[in-house]
Each structure stands twice: as C-alpha cells, then as structure tokens.
Amino acid sequence: MANNLDPVWKALSDPTRRAILDLLRTGPKITTEIVEAFPDMTRHAVMKHIDVLRDSDLVNTREEGRRRINSLNPVPIRQIYERWMGPFSELWSSTLLRIKDDVEG
Amino acid sequence: MANNLDPVWKALSDPTRRAILDLLRTGPKITTEIVEAFPDMTRHAVMKHIDVLRDSDLVNTREEGRRRINSLNPVPIRQIYERWMGPFSELWSSTLLRIKDDVEG
DNA sequence: TAGTTACGTTACTCTTTGATTACATATTGG
C-alpha cells in the first residue's frame, strides 16, 4: 500500500477530478460515461484526469473487452482524513472556533 | 464567509503549506518563526506559502509592531471534511470497502 | 468483414506555480 499521500492531495486539488470522484461515488463507470459527463472538455482531457486519479490510487480500472471500468477507491480519502485532518478536528470543538463561527456566521 | 473551497484545496495540495498548518496547530507563530522552521527554503518562498494560506483563509494574520502573528483558522478544513469527505465516509464502513481491502491486502 | 465503438499514444501549446534574487520599508532596542 502506498504510504505517501502527496499524490492524493495533488489529485484532489483539481475540481474536475473531485467531480469525477463524486460521480464514481454512485457506482463504477466506464471511461466513456465519465467523458460524457464533462461535455465542455475533450475526451483526452478527461482521460488525463482519470490517469491522475488512477496513479494516485483513488480509482481502480479493470478492463472488460474494449471497455475500461473505473471504480472509486475510498481508502486514500480515508487515510487523508485519519492522518491529516484528524489532528485538526480537535480544534473544531474548541472555544476559539465557536467564537469565530459566531463572528462570521 | 467564502463558500468556494477551491482555493483551500489548492492551498492544501502543497506539502510545505500542510507542514506550516501542522506547525500552527501548536499555536500562533510570527512569520520569522515559520521561516526558520524551513531552513532549506528561502524566506521569500516560505512567505509566499503563507500568503497562499492567508488568501485561502486558512491562516489569519494580525500585525503587532514590526511582527506579523500568524494563526491557524481550522474552519475551512472542517468545511472540506463536512462538504466533501463526509459523503465518502459512508463508503468507509461499507461492505464494498471491506471486500476491496481483503482483495488488496 | 467492414464500420463503428472504446480507448491509447505522442507531441505540442499555454498557464500556473514554486522558488530565487535584488531592492525597499518600517519598527525597535541600545
């Protein structure tokens, strides 16, 4: 298992890629289905994003004939939460945060 | 309150900036203190990272004489968790995930 | 088997980003 989450952070920094992950949350999709969900972009641009997601292990791809079935791997997202966001969550319940919410809300 | 979390994602995608946030988790720091925590980088490089963190509202800065005191704002991190990671957390406990873990582990 | 479908590879732009260098300003302690 890859232990360095840097590529995952990089992958998540792009809104298109996060949208692809949102899409895959509803179930596996073949590449063409994903491409068609982004009509403002060329097929190749979307495929590059899928490549990045696969390289960072956020998406698994298995081939079935001429189709490639892409499915979400939620493990790296969970790792980001546990390893990095977890420590910050202590601050979410602090008094300072509540004050800030009051001021801004 | 800023509602678009895109700049926050971008800010978090850089390991140096995440390290700065980790540092600020222990309490507010003046700019020079942060700079000195990254001896492999020039002062300006670190300051630019602080600028990005401030622009994305992850860090608040107040001036005190010739010093700038930088403090962590955990709110955007919480928002990322709630708005984006939360929906995925359903999958963390799903059967699909357990099967996947078994296959890959 | 011929044409359509699904996907891949390579190469080339254009923009953004991370970092450096040089110069400048403001504060403060002695």
Place this chain on the structure above:
DNA sequence: CCAATATGTAATCAAAGAGTAACGTAACTA
C-alpha cells in the same frame, strides 16, 4: 538616532499542470 530586526514588493525563471490536436489500435457488431 542608528543599526539590527522583521517584513514587503518586483522582476525573473524553471518546472509542472491542464488542455488540445493528430494519429493509431483493439474489440465488438451488424
């Protein structure tokens, strides 16, 4: 006041990232 401290601005540069375009291959199906 003056030198050291703390920070800021501007110009520049290299590398990475996002997107497009052109061409190619393998598989299904009618």
